[in-house]
Amino acid sequence: MFEVGKIRQDFPFLMKAEQADPQLVYLDNAATTLKPQSVIDAVVRYYTESSVNIHRGDYALSYEVSNAYEGVRKTVAKFIQCEPNEVVFTSGASAALNLVAYGYAEKVLKQEDVILMSEAEHASNVLPWFRVAEKTGAKIEYLPLDEEGVLTLEGFKEALHDKVKIVTLAHISNVLGAVVPIKEITALTHQKGAIIVVDGAQSVPHTKTFVKDWDVDFLAFAGHKMLSPTGVGVLYGKFELLQQMDPFLLGGGSNARFDKNGHVVLKNPPFKFEAGTPAIEGVLGLDAAICYIEALGFEAIEQHELELKHYTVEKLKQFKHIKLYNEKSQSGIIAFNVIGIPTQDVAAYLSSLGVMVRAGNHCAKLLSEIIHTQETVRASINFYNTKAEMDIFIDALKDITLEKCIDLIF
Amino acid sequence: MSDLLKDPLILRQIIMDHYEYPRNHHLVEDETYHKAHMASESCIDDITVMAKIENNVIQDVCFDGIACTISTASTSIMSELLIGKTLEEATEIISEYYKMVELLPYDEEMLQEAVAFHQVGKQANRIKCATIGFKAIETCIKEHKHDQ
Ligand SMILES: Cc1ncc(COP(=O)(O)O)c(C=O)c1O
Numbered sequence: 001m002f003e004v005g006k007i008r009q010d011f012p013f014l015m016k017a018e019q020a021d022p023q024l025v026y027l028d029n030a031a032t033t034l035k036p037q038s039v040i041d042a043v044v045r046y047y048t049e050s051s052v053n054i055h056r057g058d059y060a061l062s063y064e065v066s067n068a069y070e071g072v073r074k075t076v077a078k079f080i081q082c083e084p085n086e087v088v089f090t091s092g093a094s095a096a097l098n099l100v101a102y103g104y105a106e107k108v109l110k111q112e113d114v115i116l117m118s119e120a121e122h123a124s125n126v127l128p129w130f131r132v133a134e135k136t137g138a139k140i141e142y143l144p145l146d147e148e149g150v151l152t153l154e155g156f157k158e159a160l161h162d163k164v165k166i167v168t169l170a171h172i173s174n175v176l177g178a179v180v181p182i183k184e185i186t187a188l189t190h191q192k193g194a195i196i197v198v199d200g201a202q203s204v205p206h207t208k209t210f211v212k213d214w215d216v217d218f219l220a221f222a223g224h225k226m227l228s229p230t231g232v233g234v235l236y237g238k239f240e241l242l243q244q245m246d247p248f249l250l251g252g253g254s255n256a257r258f259d260k261n262g263h264v265v266l267k268n269p270p271f272k273f274e275a276g277t278p279a280i281e282g283v284l285g286l287d288a289a290i291c292y293i294e295a296l297g298f299e300a301i302e303q304h305e306l307e308l309k310h311y312t313v314e315k316l317k318q319f320k321h322i323k324l325y326n327e328k329s330q331s332g333i334i335a336f337n338v339i340g341i342p343t344q345d346v347a348a349y350l351s352s353l354g355v356m357v358r359a360g361n362h363c364a365k366l367l368s369e370i371i372h373t374q375e376t377v378r379a380s381i382n383f384y385n386t387k388a389e390m391d392i393f394i395d396a397l398k399d400i401t402l403e404k405c406i407d408l409i410f
Numbered sequence: 411m412s413d414l415l416k417d418p419l420i421l422r423q424i425i426m427d428h429y430e431y432p433r434n435h436h437l438v439e440d441e442t443y444h445k446a447h448m449a450s451e452s453c454i455d456d457i458t459v460m461a462k463i464e465n466n467v468i469q470d471v472c473f474d475g476i477a478c479t480i481s482t483a484s485t486s487i488m489s490e491l492l493i494g495k496t497l498e499e500a501t502e503i504i505s506e507y508y509k510m511v512e513l514l515p516y517d518e519e520m521l522q523e524a525v526a527f528h529q530v531g532k533q534a535n536r537i538k539c540a541t542i543g544f545k546a547i548e549t550c551i552k553e554h555k556h557d558q
Contacts, residue, residue: 408536
């Protein structure tokens with residue numbers, strides 16, 4: 001039984017938010033999520049009880065922290081269903097995507113090769129590829145999307161051809177919440193001998209990930225969008241691809257030895273990619289976050305989030321002044337506009353009533369041609385949200401007017 | 411003027427009017443204009459302001475782009491306020507406007523309809539919106555002086 005009331009008690013922010021006047025309703029979960037006490041405790045425990053560095057295990061405490069840190073690699077591996085040595089810790093999803101782009105793609109791509117992506121991608125999964133294209137002479141091509149930002153298998157098949165060497169796609173889009181059929185797309189990609197990079201920033205937190213079963217080559221995600229502290233993310237890569245990939249940061253921790261003549265022997269993956277002292281508390285916090293999510297179970301999480309999404313969409317559909325952009329998408333993201341009111345004013349108005357949403361283009365600046373709007377307001381749901389919170393959000397939108405938005409500055 | 415400040419209904423009307431019917435809302439293909447593209451300020455507003463400055467006087471100001479109510483209305487008001495002013499007058503008006511936005515004492519007469527934003531400073535996250543057009547025209551003036 002999914003008891004959201006009980007779950008909420010684990011989140012100190014939510015307990016405060018409920019007492020605030022007006023009550024605060026957090027619906028910007030696609031940007032980052034709130035943290036449960038167990039994650040906060042893990043971070044505090046590291047600083048109060050351990051504090052020392054890892055991989056310098058000359059004394060007992062450092063050995064223990066190193067072990068705990070490596071233990072998280074196993075937790076992550078189990079969580080996304082791969083081997084621990086295929087889990088590279090990074091500073092976030094952006095760092096993970098940049099690492100694949102410069103460490104792998106830049107090394108293997110040649111002039112006239114094609115990188116295939118969609119126009120719904122987040123800037124972090126666009127800009128590194130622009131640079132790779134510029135450096136290698138490879139070309140970027142875009143996949144066809146329908147007006148809800150959905151990529152169909154037919155569309156994918158048509159866009160795929162022999163020159164495509166890399167496909168890079170978000171499993172779930174951060175603007176429209178469209179879910180990509182990743183397993184089928186991966187199979188098609190491999191039939192052409194290409195590699196697939198998956199941006200899992202919005203999917204890994206909300207739905208079960210099976211990298212081995214899906215057979216994806218790389219997958220990036222961020223801890224902070226799934227309850228963990230900021231500053232930690234993961235790049236999964238098939239081990240043989242990680243062996244081929246170059247690090248783009250060098251330094252302590254990533255090399256086995258080096259000499260005066262510049263001979264460097266790097267460690268094996270994943271360690272060769274992890275130069276410098278990492279966000280140790282972030283990684284330990286990620287462990288607590290995964291533990292929390294697994295205890296709830298993805299089945300219950302997805303069911304609850306989708307129920308809230310459908311409930312809200314059904315209500316918002318009744319309002320003539322609201323335009324919805326992704327009614328059908330099977331994720332907790334609701335993209336909409338209030339007709340005649342700029343997104344930022346809508347967000348500011350909702351904020352005055354305690355509701356936190358995001359306005360703008362959500363770092364997906366290429367999407368405007370598909371959905372015929374430069375900007376949207378985005379409400380994004382997480383498992384700790386409630387129907388009562390969605391009602392506050394819906395009520396706030398019910399009688400929003402331009403006048404009321406402007407009156408906020410008086 | 412002071413009475414006007416006390417009537418939010420009238421001030422709201424001014425902002426609504428400039429948002430729904432922005433003045434000088436177009437761009438020109440004219441090399442003699444200075445141009446400032448303001449897109450980095452926030453993720454949302456993306457405004458271009460153009461200004462023609464000749465004989466030390468702002469001859470014309472126009473703008474276009476995607477923006478919220480406050481950026482659009484304040485930039486529209488700015489354009490009306492500054493057309494025809496000398497650079498010294500314009501600089502003074504801009505500086506009074508910034509004072510107002512920071513909730514400091516300012517000259518109401520000088521700002522005319524721009525007083526509609528006299529309370530915007532209370533919403534820290536909207537200050538950027540209310541000043542984007544003014545920042546843009548400052549850039550144009552700076553560019554002009556640099557060219558001289
Ligand atoms: C789809 C997607 N990809 C990548 C990112 C970047 O994640 P991070 O900010 O953790 O690097 C985000 C976060 O906004 C995202 O939504």
